[in-house]
Amino acid sequence: MKLIFFGTTGAVQTADNTNISFSVIEESASILVDASGSPCQYLLRIGVAVSDFDALILTHAHPDHMHALPVLIQNLLLKKRQKPLRIICNRTTEIKAKQLLELFFILPGMGTFPIEWVCGGNITFDQIPGMRVALFPVNHSIETSGLKISTASASLVFSSDTAPSERVITEASGATALVHEATGSDRNRIILNEDGHSSALQAGETAEKAGVDTLFLCHFDVRQGLLPEELQREAQMSFKGKVIIPELYRVYEI
């Protein structure tokens, strides 16, 4: 399984980084997780044909995770994609995503390809060759889904935006890697948790309890002025495995 990050910040963008989104690739199958920034450009840069990627997972309907959905679909329409596109998300996100598309005059049945909505709070989907995708609820300020992607050789869990979550620990138990948000330092744990976010130390605690091999940190709130390396050190205090601050566009073999 290949894991490639396109952005790793929280809602606030910087000159050289943008909102969290990433791709998971297994042989010829590929998934895009969250729609922010310039998703078609991201896929093209890593050699994935936008006419061919298999599914988009939307974790929740906050702008930094979903704002680029209309331009992604517009690109697919203009490129006359034929292959159906699965959009996998919870029900609240489905409603907001459809409203967002409609706002930009992208209506059901338009264009050359169907969108197949796969929606629910607790769902599994195994129609992508070589991959199994599961969504599960986490603890954020609106309905938000964590996700697990499993292949024959590896499994990856993404916390999305969440305060510390028992469900993430359960889903990540025995997984190969955990991608967990670390919105800030544990000095700010109370406010982070009240806002439905986790500290880097808490991300490490979750990874340690789950027993994963590798923890990728993401969703940094750059307003706090913390260097990612500081958050990495904090997570490493509570997690004995490997903590990685993802490099954008680097291919991580899971």
Ligand SMILES: [Zn+2]
């Ligand atoms: Zn959020």
